[in-house]
Amino acid sequence: MRLRRGSRGTRGSKLSQVAVVVASVALAASACGKTSSEASQEDDKDDKSGGSSSEYKGKGVGLAYDIGGQGDQSFNDAAYAGYEKARKDFKIGGVDMEPGDGESSADKVQRIEQLAKQGYDPVIGVGYIYAPAIKEAAAKFPKTTFGIIDDNTVKADNVADLVFHEEQGSYLAGVAAAKATKADHVGFIGGVDINLIHKFEAGFVQGVKSVDPKIKIEKRYLTEKPEDGGFSSPDKGQNAASGQIESGADVIYHAAGLSGQGVIQEAGSQKVWAIGVDSDQYKQKALAKYKDYILGSALKDVGGAVYDLTKSVVEGKPITGEQRYDLKSGRVGFADSNPKYTAMKDVVAAVEKAEKDIVDGKVTVETVP
Known part of the structure; x- marks a missing residue:
């Protein structure tokens, strides 16, 4: 160490x-x-x-x-x-x-x-x-x-x-993805197949389906155990994103830690949307080359x-x-730093409505896929 x-x-x-x-x-x-x-x-x-x-x-x-x-x-x-x-x-x-x-x-x-x-x-x-x-x-x-x-x-x-x-911010990511996709086909990439990351998947899938249940959702976990590199291998993230894009997904949300850099890199290279996680990844210097294709990020204020x-x-x-x-405390949310996102008024409005519905108790977000 x-x-x-x-x-x-x-x-x-x-x-x-x-x-x-x-x-x-x-x-x-x-x-x-x-x-x-x-x-x-x-x-x-x-x-x-x-x-x-x-x-x-x-x-x-x-x-x-x-x-x-x-x-x-x-x-x-x-x-x-x-x-x-x-x-x-x-x-x-x-x-x-x-x-x-x-x-x-x-x-x-x-x-x-x-x-x-x-x-x-x-x-x-x-x-x-x-x-x-x-x-x-x-x-x-x-x-x-x-x-x-x-x-x-x-x-x-x-x-x-x-x-x-985490499921609440992921729900907002799902709503954004569903409103932004032109192919009616989106993807989720989790770093490791564990209960914590299942919460991200559950919220994302529920958010997508709240907009249109007919949208196709690709799902992929990089590894079964953390020690196998699911959270620390950008190459694994890049390969998974490449596969989902090849299958037709044009918006990909990752919950994969360092591996997510590979997801964003591949999405940016292929000119499809990526959705980041935890930090506002649009603002990260290491990802600046691809930031135009970072739709937003599901935030968790660690x-x-x-x-x-x-x-x-x-x-x-x-x-x-x-x-x-949670969302109500302000420690969970969805980043809107990308001007391209804020220009998509229908996407922004849908995400804001979803956030209000969760905070008001009108929507309960699932934690299990």
């Missing part, structure tokens, strides 16, 4: 658009890790300074990335944006750590416990894969607040389960959840228990 303290860079958040620049740093990681560059004196001082509140005694926020790591232009980068905004706003330190290739569950436990032992608070695992590690570490470090994104199975007094109604948890700890009132974010 790679351990960083305050990586320099700009990342777009999801609903709240964050752009923060901080000094580049690195620490030598433990036995399972890699070493990056030496810390600057300024950032080192920042990490030792503690929080903006005199009551806060932690070293800052500790963030452990999911498969794909920082730079996925999606899930992990959204978490990074919230991490950076919290560090800046609360004047605290922080360390963000990358997963290793082919790592074991023990490696995840070591990473989470290392952050807690060094005094970082909160310590946040980005992704359900951290559930066993968070559960084990929370018992050993009862005075540290832990957060886990996309999992609600860890029940402890010092753990916040940060979960989302960065906002990271920020909220950090804020609560710094202020001495840690959030714990299940925190579920």
Whole structure:
């Protein structure tokens, strides 16, 4: 794994658009890790300074990335944006750590416990894969607040389960796809065949059918297990998108993490619509070449959840228990950054109506395909 303290860079958040620049740093990681560059004196001082509140005694926020790591232009980068905004706003330190290739569950436990032992608070695992590690570490470090994104199975007094109604944003993506398709043929590509990604599929399919039940929907999962690269292989995403386009789909929605870059690349190359996920992928620099073909993105404000948890700890009132974010809370939504999308008045109107219907309780979105 790679351990960083305050990586320099700009990342777009999801609903709240964050752009923060901080000094580049690195620490030598433990036995399972890699070493990056030496810390600057300024950032080192920042990490030792503690929080903006005199009551806060932690070293800052500790963030452990999911498969794909920082730079996925999606899930992990959204978490990074919230991490950076919290560090800046609360004047605290922080360390963000990358997963290793082919790592074991023990490696995840070591990473989470290392952050807690060094005094970082909160310590946040980005992704359900951290559930066993968070559960084990929370018992050993009862005075540290832990957060886990996309999992609600860890029940402890010092753990916040940060979960989302992904199906709601996906429903909006389905409505947009159904209104935008000219071939009456759309596609869904999931990274891994698991319950979490099934929620994305379920919402998307329901949204499409709400517009026109006769529209054909292609469905494809890249792998059965996360360790097989479903969330971290752009080539797999590109191949899957190529197959769906060849079959006739002219709008493709992905929920595939880093693999989704390949989906968007292929869609853009073939001049069909892609719909991104988690972050506003229209704004991601790595995808700028294809942005004209990114219709929108189903947003999940992971960065906002990271920020909220950090804020609560710094202020001495840690959030714990299940925190579920939805359209009504503003932590789930659909991005409308592409001018080509906003010019499609019938598509925009349909998505806005669908959002209102969900918030008002007129539409309940399914979570199982």
